[in-house]
Amino acid sequence: MKTNDIVNLSRRRFVAGGILSVAGLTLGILPDVQAEQPGSAAEAMGTAPAEAGEFSPNAFLRIDKSGAVTVISKHLEMGQGTYTGLATLVAEELDADWDRVRVEGAPADASRYNNLFWGAMQGTGGSTAIANSFDQLRRAGAAARQMLVAAAAERWQVPIAEIRVVSGVVEHAASGRKAGFGELAEAAASQPVPETVLLKDPAAFELIGKRIPRKDSSEKIDGSAQFTQDVRLPGMKTALVLHPPRFGAKVCGVADSAALQISGVSRIVQIPSGVAVVADDFWSAKLGRDALRVSWDESEAFNESSEQLLQAYRELAKTAGTVARDDGKAVQVLAETDDVLEAEYSVPFLSHSAMEPMDCIVRIDDNGCEIWNGEQMQTGDQMAVAALLGLQPEQVKINMLYAGGSFGRRANPAADYVLEAVHIAKQLEQGIPLKMIWTREDDTRAGYYRPMYLHRLRATLDPAGNPLAWDQCIVGQSILAGTPFESAMVKDGIDHTSVEGAVNLPYAIDHFHLDLHSPKLPVPVLWWRSVGSTHTAFVGESFIDELAHKAGQDPVAYRRRLLAKHPRHLGVLNLAAEKADWGAPLGRGQGRGVAVHESFNSYVAQVAEVTVRRGVIHVDRVVIAIDCGIAVNPDVIEAQMQGGMGFGLSAALYSELVLDRGRVMQSNFHDYQILRIDQMPEVEVYIVPSAEPPTGVGEPATPVIAPALANAVFAATGQRLRRLPLRLAS
């Protein structure tokens, strides 16, 4: 199917199905990706949730009689600006008035709202929202525009070619006739669906590429935005869960009489992941949980410590793992020389620690199950809930709310906290809405962490100082093992998320070897903003810096030469170096470090400037260059660069989750430290102009700061820090 084709679906199907009562029209937009999947074509068509009298030309927008445009977002807004970006794509081709566009979260439905990069699954992750929607949503807007224009042409009896649309107004210049979208909505709905749509030449973009306002700002500024935590339903109960003290511990006794005596506590229910206290409000549930006495069988619980694990990983790294990449004869070349640079890098377990701790609302009745949640993986959770309750997926309705941050946490293939809420709700009387809230302590201790990793590297240089051989071994848990993604994303024993960013190291090195050990542990792990790159960028970009220094060469010049065949890496590297005054003299105790890394098809370079004073690292300035193809909203991109870097800075300098005989030692923000305002550096962001298709911006800034910073600390102090969070030797 050609890019711009729109398939006119049978109207009868929808009218007969009763989905559209008045608008009477719909069309399906079939992206190429979907067309290749058997069975998905017919289902891919649909309509947006619409009221009587509205024009709902497809699943992604509707226009009401007042002319207001509602864009339906298939992706979760968790701060990354996707509601704004997706609406921009529709509004651009619709020629809508941006002020009259609002956004609504889509219901969970893989047939209409799937992520085109993920097959038959709806979900937000891997920085794919704009990238997978770019053509789809522009086509949705363009189709609606053509139908509005056709309706006007028919009404005014003028040629279609003489009509133009400007900011939500359809105009015929010669006759001076004008009509708003609302006036034409009903007539547009009875227009035939265009067989093909014409998309704008990028030179004609009015909204794409502009710093237009975010759609979610106002309600997040006045406190009215609805997060899961904020939903209040009649008769709703609140539950807190007492989780086991160690992963794998089982409940063996519950003394609940004191808890049940707390005013407001109504039930104590046992669930697979612990014991839940159900109460009228949060505070009663909290007091109830404090009063609850549970004894645990810890005979099979995990009881190892982080340092012990690291030692085991260290031993493992000395043995051959599963080969992920093998160019030339790296191992042999290294065996034949004495001049080998060897290093070990490591990173700890990390918690996502979104400001909104995990929470979920569930109501189960005869018709099925209804959920209110900020979902990163709608249809995965939908299927998991349906399976647990013995329902069909479509009987599980999910209301998509804003997520108060997520960073990967609300995209769990195990659907952990969602199922936890369902386990509680199903033990309550039918129809009672149940809000499960995790406390910060639960959120920190109940698992699903960025895994701990250890890397061992060896390299040698050629006479010119270029890396001749590079041998790297990665040790760390597989995120995808045991999940539904395993079959697609674990190939020949290599979990791609464990090696991404390392297996595709872009530097020109003739002899390159990378292998992987994926030890299995009962510590639950998950993707964490930028996933594999969180460690591979730190390691690769620090080690290449070590090689540059060993070669006695400037770190930027060294990278430049080795990236000759990678123009987009070079583009951001050169831009960041130039804007950061790379090479300009700095004061005593100061240093500058650089790193460049591609993740999710976006290219980011950062130059960090630090001052080390009395043993403390102060980050003074960070210059960021990004190449993400067409910049849909430069202001949102800039915000994601600032924030994504800041998120990475927490991990680079402060955050560390430590296991001590199986117990998570941290519990809240006093001991699991994240970045504060006084620790935020000056940030400058530069966007490389590009006509390439847009790629993600939510994640790619995050992994680059740790190596840039470590390299800057080396420049300032001569100390090469190879473990995160970075700690200077005293």
Place this chain on the structure above:
Amino acid sequence: MLNLTINGKPHQLELDPQMPLLWAIRDHIGLTGTKYSCGVAQCGSCTVYLDGDPVRSCVTPLSVAVGKEITTIEGLNSAVGRAVQEAWKELEVVQCGFCQSGQIMSATALLSRNTKPTDADIDAAMQGNLCRCATYARIRAGIKLAGTKLAGGKA
């Protein structure tokens, strides 16, 4: 029975005087702009005013709030508060937004005392308000912009 005045409106609540103010505001009054995030005064998401002074409502017992004017984000209608909210909009400060009620309450309290805060003043007043999205650069710029506007200057 506890008598509370929230955003100028009197409420009579039959609640445990030890209950943190946060949960009375959220679960019993139904004002949900004030957020729960840490519960131990470590993040500032629950910041409200008692007689104009910012407090962490997650650790403030109801007994302490009785007889005082409680202000939440929903009742923030001072000229300073509006200036802060406008600056937040103009600079597109928010990302996920969950901490922003608390950020705005703390920023407004700062600017109510000091319309020309230095970076050090901002650090001191705002370092207890965490933002996991790290919108800090724009928070700082927003405070300065609001301060400039309040002082009658051009931004």
